[in-house]
Amino acid sequence: MTMRISAVETFIVTVPRDTPYLGPLGPGEHVNARGYLVRQGNGTIYPTVDRSVAVRVTAADGSIGWGETYGICAPRATCEIINDLLAPVLTGSEVDDVPATWDRLYDLMRVRGCWAGFHGDALAAIDIALWDLAGKAKGRPVRELIGPAVHSVIPSYLSGLPAATLAERVDLALNWQARGITAFKFAAVVSHEGIVEEMAALRSALGPDADILIDLHWKFEPAEARALIARLEPYRPGFVEAPLKPEDMSGLASLAAASPVPVAAGEEWYTSYEFANRLAFGPIAFVQPEMGHTGITQFLRIAEMAAQHGIAVAPHATIGAGIFLAASLQASATLPGLWKHEWQHSVFERNLKGLETDMGHGPEGYRLPSGPGLGVEPGHAFWAAAEAVA
Ligand code: MG
Numbered sequence: 001m002t003m004r005i006s007a008v009e010t011f012i013v014t015v016p017r018d019t020p021y022l023g024p025l026g027p028g029e030h031v032n033a034r035g036y037l038v039r040q041g042n043g044t045i046y047p048t049v050d051r052s053v054a055v056r057v058t059a060a061d062g063s064i065g066w067g068e069t070y071g072i073c074a075p076r077a078t079c080e081i082i083n084d085l086l087a088p089v090l091t092g093s094e095v096d097d098v099p100a101t102w103d104r105l106y107d108l109m110r111v112r113g114c115w116a117g118f119h120g121d122a123l124a125a126i127d128i129a130l131w132d133l134a135g136k137a138k139g140r141p142v143r144e145l146i147g148p149a150v151h152s153v154i155p156s157y158l159s160g161l162p163a164a165t166l167a168e169r170v171d172l173a174l175n176w177q178a179r180g181i182t183a184f185k186f187a188a189v190v191s192h193e194g195i196v197e198e199m200a201a202l203r204s205a206l207g208p209d210a211d212i213l214i215d216l217h218w219k220f221e222p223a224e225a226r227a228l229i230a231r232l233e234p235y236r237p238g239f240v241e242a243p244l245k246p247e248d249m250s251g252l253a254s255l256a257a258a259s260p261v262p263v264a265a266g267e268e269w270y271t272s273y274e275f276a277n278r279l280a281f282g283p284i285a286f287v288q289p290e291m292g293h294t295g296i297t298q299f300l301r302i303a304e305m306a307a308q309h310g311i312a313v314a315p316h317a318t319i320g321a322g323i324f325l326a327a328s329l330q331a332s333a334t335l336p337g338l339w340k341h342e343w344q345h346s347v348f349e350r351n352l353k354g355l356e357t358d359m360g361h362g363p364e365g366y367r368l369p370s371g372p373g374l375g376v377e378p379g380h381a382f383w384a385a386a387e388a389v390a
Contacts, residue, residue, distance in 0.1 A: 001137045002096040004060035008087035008126065010079040011386040012071055013321045015050040015350055021319060022046070023162040023190045036073065041189030042217040045073055050347060052292070052320040053078045053121070054378070054386065057090075057129040063136050066374065067129030068323035069121040069292045079389040081122040085109070090126065098130045102297040106271075120270035120293055127295030128327045128374070135373035142330040142374055146300065149333040154366040156343035157183030157211060159317065166193040170205045176345075180363025183211035183238070183340055189219065196231045203235040211238040211340075213264075218242045222251045229261050239264040239286055239314075253282030264288055267316035272301035283309050286339060290316035291328035299331050307337045317342035321385075322351030326359055326376040329366050341366060354382035 020037060031037045036045050053071035058064050069078060086105055095101050105123055114120075135142040143149040158181050161169035173184050184202065191198040195214065202212050214237050220228065225243040232240065239262040244251050246268050256263040262285035269275055270293050289302045303313050313335055315328050325348065332338050348361060357376040359369040369375025378386070 001134070002094050003130075003133055003137060004094050005057060005090050005092065006060045007056075007058040008082065008090055009056045009058075010082050010389045011054040011056070012075045012079065012389055013052050013054050013354075013382065013386045015321075015354070015385050017048070017050050017346070017350075019162050019346075020046065020048050021050075022160065022187050024164045026190060026192060039189055042219055044217070047072060050319045050350065051075060052324075053125060054321060054323060055082060055125040055129050057126065057133060059133055059137075063133060065129040065131070065133030065136065066323050066376070066378065067125040067127065067132065067295075067327075068320055069125035069128075070318070070320075072319055074118070076389060077118045078121050078125070081119055082126065083390065086122055086126055095130055095133075098127060098134055099297040101130060102127045102295060115273065116270040116293075124270075124291070124293055124295035124298070124324070127297050128291070128324055131296045131327065132373040139372050141368070141370070141372060142296065142327070143333040143368070146296075146331060146334045149368075150336050151333045151338060152368065153364050154329050154332050154338070154368065155340045156361065156365040157185055157213060157340045159185045159342045159344050160346065161186050162346060166191070166198055166201055169198070170201050173202055174205055177206055177210065182209070183213070185213035185215055185241070185342070187215045187217065189215070189217040195228065196235075199232050199235045199237060212236075213238045213241065215241040216243045218245050220244060222248070222255055225255055226258070229259050233260045237261050241265065241288065242267070249278050250281045252284065253278070256284040257282055262286060264314060266290075266302070267318075268293070269302070270294060271298045272305055275302050275305050279305065279309060283311055286312045286314045288314050288316040288342075290318060291331065292318055292320055292324040296327055296331050299328070300334075303331070303335050303337065307335075311337070312339040313337050314339045315341045317344045317347070319344070319347055320351070321378075321382060322348070322355050322357075322359070323374065323376055325351060326357065326369055326374040329359065329368055330374060333368055354385065355379055
């Protein structure tokens, strides 16, 4: 079905939060004049609000597709790439093949080195919106356009234990366990009492059957990571995530090959081109595509490549308004190699307040939205948080 595109618009969606992402401020951390803090544990900048960039694509018949991407930092950069560069190319054109459209838009800037980053985010948002439009044009959920949906519920793991002390984080995990949650990930960057200590305390509290995962936030040199993993192994983490700096492709493959604990990575990767380059060094156990960076087209290409190499897919979830999360669930529903999808409970609960959707979450995992396209539409709270950017 061909869709003629008549308009592409961008919005910054900002939602205040009581506790900064990853938990209260640690020693030496402060908020700057632009509302950002730099986490001492990983040197990464975060805002004190939840923020993303949403894209509305309108077809000539008046139907609307929604997309979304990262807007955590410098969201106007992404809006400008869409408004100045991608929207004018797309507007007035006919779209009948969304992946081919991703390729066409990627071609515009690939030889200038725009393979990822803000440019990749802009591509992802538009790609998601076009898939939403295509689903609505056919009156079917996006997952049914991709292929047979092999999961009716998307299994998940709880991500993040935002509390100031280890004792409080253990209590938080126990509370969730009492509500039926069986898989947990903690962010080592805020393990102020020690990473091994946190793993040991959680294993002791949650028992032998809980899945406990550790996000290492790209913090370590290879030798440090090997030593740390050796100390963690007795407590049987389900995986260690992002142990090394993002650029160390050969180091990650070597570590994964020798590690007694499965290694996961990939939330910062944008395309199957990058994944292929990494696979040339060797596989990892889990790949973690992030829909807000990849869009549906590249998410699926990465997952297909993972399947060919026997790598499990554990999709990442991050700060957003819930639109790219819905896209991630739609795509995940079609993956035979899906393990568990990340569940950022503190973000997702607010997402549901901003959207019109029957998407949800329970102890068994995410409930897929039933509507056509992505199955989510902006509601009153979304519009109260949204600012149009021309
Ligand atoms: Mg992570």
